[in-house]
Amino acid sequence: MDQTGSYPVKLHVYDLSRGMARQLSPLMLGKQLDGIWHTAIVVHGKEFFFVGEGISNCPPGGTPLGEPGSVVDLGVTEVPAEIFMEHLTSLAESTYSGDKYNLFEHNCNSFSNEVAQFLTGKKIPSYITDLPSEVLSTPFGQALRPLLDSVVINPGGNNITGQR
Template sequence: MLVPDTVVELGNTEVTEETSGLPVLARRQHIQRRLYRLFEHNCNTFTNEVAQFLTGRKIPSYITDLPSEVLSTPFGQILRPILDSIHISPPGGNIINGRHS
């Protein structure tokens, strides 16, 4: 089992367990259909949106800004064209191109 290095408390929610599932699943479906890009639109995007829905607070910027920090390095600039050319096949069989459509 993986243990996180850090846990960030974002607060409490007024959303009940019974009602929280549908909006979260709807957001997840929406995000999965959108263009997944490792550095611009990734699991942290989903996590941030869910956190805002549940608590009204975003996840820390040191997490959401990390990809742009990586891309601003010389290595990130070399890596960018390679990542843009990768095709990702999410569950459900839809092929998502690494480029904006």
């Protein structure tokens, strides 16, 4: 690699419920959830995320979700943009093609966690990755599972493989 440098890596965290999970979860689930999390990795001037159409990107904070509720600093990476895009294209053609999306087991947060580890060696916060098992551990979560399994989250953006 000729070009060397370090690039900041951020995790954008959005609450898809816009505060409703915090208010309604004790009644519905019998436990407190702080949010229904959608995450994206921000590196090399773009925000990258996994949705029902596959891996997408947009300018940071550029989805219809608006500005993230919080931003987690994941450190820096020495992976240049060109290598990172090759890695994403490989993921988009295999593990993270749109047909592999699953709200509970293989979602935007799984993607963010894997990409964070590729770039920085660090995982994203466990309160995000543990959320599906927390919901499914409740009777209401189990009852809703068939319905929720069919849900696909798509906040917009451009598919990195050019497919729509």
